[in-house]
Amino acid sequence: MSAGRIFVLASNVFKEVVRERIFYIIGFYGIILLALASLLPELAAATEHKMFPDFGLAAMSILGLIVAVFVGTGIVNKEIEKRTILMLIAKPVSRTEFVIGKYLGLIVVLTVLIAVMTAIFLSFLHYENIDYSLASIFIFVVFLLLQLSLITAVALALSIFTNQLLATALTFAVYLMGNISQDILELGRTSRSLSIERLTQALYLVVPDLSRLDFKDDVLYGLNALPQPQGLLFDAGYSLLYCIMILALTILIFSQREF
Template sequence: MNPNRTIVLAKNVFQEVIRDHILYIIGFYAIILAIANRAIFEFAATTQDKIFLDFCLAAMNVIGLIIAIFIGTGLVNKEIEKRTILMLIAKPISRSEFITSKYLGLSGVLGVLLLAMTAIALVFLQLSKIVYPFTSFLIAVLFIFLQLTLITAIAITLGVFTSSLIATALTFAVYLMGNITQDLVALGRLTENPAVERFTQALYLILPDLSRLNLQNDAVYGMQAIPDVITLFGHGIYGLIYSFMLLAMAILIFLKKEF
């Protein structure tokens, strides 16, 4: 795989997604924060600080999730449906470069959007004179990015394997299940049924444990305490390794596809 060629392809993916009016979402984020700030102040003045901070992070996560899933699942299928994949493969571009560039390009878009939304959130927090843990907030945003890149890898892998519609539904399902895998294991133990317990353990091993990459509650309610660096590093490496494994799987599936 040629790194320079992959970067050029990723840049093209980035520009293509940006041209599809994705950046209008930044304006939408600013509008919903303005509305939420006013509404929260009217109906929950005593707990405004924590609720608004929680809303800022939750809105970032939801917007990024929608982009990662709906665009990620269609990145490869769109090329196949338009038959542009034949021209790309005819060129000296390997299939691994093709998949990797799609992942890096969309991850770049998500990174830019998160940076913009973070800046907007910080402006609102400052104007509203809300006290918040700055370091914990930024760490939570960083882990939102890691979670979204992992979801992007899932979306691309499923998009290579099946149609965009089915891949979208499956990616949403994996996201929902991935946030409760630890609860599923605990539930399996409570049933005291060996078969159910083995099933929940298998789900825990197969599905990504997205709760490791969710530091929203720590940023909102942990307040001044800085999270343990070793734990954060371990969770970050977990997300990166899982994404790498999914991309490797997507490449293997794509190598066996015939056009």
């Protein structure tokens, strides 16, 4: 496996996303924050200092999710539909390098996207004189990137063996189930049905628990509401391990597929 070939594939993904003007979504995010800054003082002047960060972080998460899902499910499908994948795998590029290169390229795209949106968000907080904890926001951004990295791995895996429409729907389903996995597990425990409890436990083990990577509410209450460093490290390790497992499964499936 060559790091040079992986770097070339990743840089090509970034250039392709730039050509498709995905980063225009940053301007859309700025418009959302501008609208919020104009409307919230009139709607809820007393709670502006909580509502603006809440809406701003939620918008950042949603826009990041949209990019992760739609670009993640389309990046390989486009190569398959245009048959350009035949030229790529005919060159001295292994299928493992292909998958890792595409994935890392998408992660770079998401990192740039979230970093710029965070800078815009902090600028608005400063302009509106809203108190905030920079450490809390930093932790939120890091774990948002981990969450989006996991969702990107899922999107990429699903796009390998199905069409983009179905892969998109399934990825959103995984995201929704991952955010309520704790509730699903609790539902099984209170159902008093052994079969339902086993089913919910199986879903909890298979579907990544994304709720442990969401620190939006913690940001609103300051650094003291965040978990201890050991807990943060455990959650980060959990997401990275899941990403590695999904990528390994993706490579295995991709290596067996015929084009």
